[in-house]
Amino acid sequence: MSKNGAPWQENFKFSMLLYDARYRGLTIQISVLIAFLLAFFWLANNVVQNLADLGKPIEFGFLGDVAGYDINQILIDYTAQSSHGRATLVGLLNTLLVAFSGCVAATILGVIGGVLRLSNNWLVSRLVAGYVEIFRNIPVLLWIFVCMFTFTALAPSPREFRGADPEASMLFMDSVALTNRGIYIPEPLFSRPLGNIDLGIFFVSIELLLILACLIGGWLFVRKNNARALQIQNDTGERPATFLVNLAAMALPTIIILIALGFHIGKPELKGFNFKGGINMSAPFIGLWLGLTLYTTTYIIEAVRSGIQAVSKGQTEAALALGMRPGRIMSLVVLPQAMRIIIPQLISQYLNLTKNSSLAVAIGYMDLVSTLGGITLNQTGREMEAILLLMAIYLSISLTISVVMNWYNNRMKLVER
Numbered sequence: 385m386s387k388n389g390a391p392w393q394e395n396f397k398f399s400m401l402l403y404d405a406r407y408r409g410l411t412i413q414i415s416v417l418i419a420f421l422l423a424f425f426w427l428a429n430n431v432v433q434n435l436a437d438l439g440k441p442i443e444f445g446f447l448g449d450v451a452g453y454d455i456n457q458i459l460i461d462y463t464a465q466s467s468h469g470r471a472t473l474v475g476l477l478n479t480l481l482v483a484f485s486g487c488v489a490a491t492i493l494g495v496i497g498g499v500l501r502l503s504n505n506w507l508v509s510r511l512v513a514g515y516v517e518i519f520r521n522i523p524v525l526l527w528i529f530v531c532m533f534t535f536t537a538l539a540p541s542p543r544e545f546r547g548a549d550p551e552a553s554m555l556f557m558d559s560v561a562l563t564n565r566g567i568y569i570p571e572p573l574f575s576r577p578l579g580n581i582d583l584g585i586f587f588v589s590i591e592l593l594l595i596l597a598c599l600i601g602g603w604l605f606v607r608k609n610n611a612r613a614l615q616i617q618n619d620t621g622e623r624p625a626t627f628l629v630n631l632a633a634m635a636l637p638t639i640i641i642l643i644a645l646g647f648h649i650g651k652p653e654l655k656g657f658n659f660k661g662g663i664n665m666s667a668p669f670i671g672l673w674l675g676l677t678l679y680t681t682t683y684i685i686e687a688v689r690s691g692i693q694a695v696s697k698g699q700t701e702a703a704l705a706l707g708m709r710p711g712r713i714m715s716l717v718v719l720p721q722a723m724r725i726i727i728p729q730l731i732s733q734y735l736n737l738t739k740n741s742s743l744a745v746a747i748g749y750m751d752l753v754s755t756l757g758g759i760t761l762n763q764t765g766r767e768m769e770a771i772l773l774l775m776a777i778y779l780s781i782s783l784t785i786s787v788v789m790n791w792y793n794n795r796m797k798l799v800e801r
Contacts, residue, residue, distance in 0.1 A: 434560035443796040446764040455750040457666045468760045472602050475755030483738040498688025520682040532671025532747045533552035539564040559651045561659050566666040568659045575646030602634035668749035680737045693723035731789040
């Protein structure tokens with residue numbers, strides 16, 4: 385204590401960084417971090433210097449060169465005369481497409497399968513258990529091959545749709561063509577289009593922006609209208625009807641825009657040796673999507689099963705005592721509580737599915753690895769640049785998935801009072 389009664393404070397000395405327990409841990413951590421960064425920069429500098437000595441300095445100008453190869457499935461405008469950067473973007477979009485569609489399909493099937501896995505029906509639960517054990521104990525690459533070869537072997541070829549009495553016919557009022565080259569479905573078209581906005585790397589449809597604006601505006605109106613109805617219910621005890629007003633707010637503006645733009649459906653047609661028009665989901669995409677979905681579903685089934693079993697049986701018994709039906713109990717009582725356990729496991733499965741999509745190179749689906757890490761790398765000889773870009777892109781995708789799912793996980797946590 386000092387003379388005036390205040391706590392005595394020791395003057396800081398550099399020796400305290402090592403001998404004072406208050407600072408020693410932080411000093412060691414900072415020292416290790418500095419050593420790691422120095423080693424990393426030394427290694428990176430050596431790599432850059434050695435490549436420069438070999439006449440291959442790290443540069444990314446090759447992305448502006450002409451690609452000179454075709455891609456079997458494109459979501460944006462692309463030709464063989466486009467740049468390698470454009471080809472990389474097309475491959476990235478193809479990767480995101482199969483990852484997103486696979487995650488959605490695997491989640492739906494996984495939730496259904498997880499509930500059936502706990503069914504009181506012995507046959508149903510055993511069938512789901514058998515599916516889980518078979519699919520998850522065989523490498524995913526083999527399932528991708530099986531799905532790809534099965535689809536191409538069973539689906540008819542385009543020539544079987546020819547003639548007065550064809551061997552195969554289109555589905556759904558001659559609007560969908562299922563062939564061994566892929567699935568062709570109708571595409572939305574506008575007879576009075578408004579054009580596109582050039583963003584440099586791709587074009588954005590003005591019609592799509594208008595439709596999205598209508599949907600977002602309708603959704604905001606629905607939220608405000610529901611909040612108003614809830615306030616009236618709290619004040620008066622009676623809730624005003626909102627369904628028709630909400631439905632009109634969501635649907636009418638969009639319908640008016642579609643009519644004004646001359647919206648119609650373009651069906652695929654057999655021309656020459658293949659179908660033209662419509663949206664083409666190529667056979668490699670179908671095989672990859674099915675293989676990844678069926679494989680990842682098994683792990684989501686087990687995640688859902690463990691999450692449901694972690695919920696106290698007293699919750700179900702209390703709901704039964706209130707007269708709720710089993711289906712409502714599962715959807716309104718059990719699953720919402722189980723999601724807190726399921727979501728962390730879903731994050732891992734989504735990341736695995738996204739990274740496993742790089743196996744597309746084995747069946748010819750032109751994803752990010754096939755374009756940037758395959759043809760572009762071989763044509764330009766820029767191995768280091770291509771690999772660095774691949775690592776950075778996959779890291780960004782994985783971190784984005786983790787951030788979004790962790791945010792949703794925090795929203796699902798119980799709030800203690």
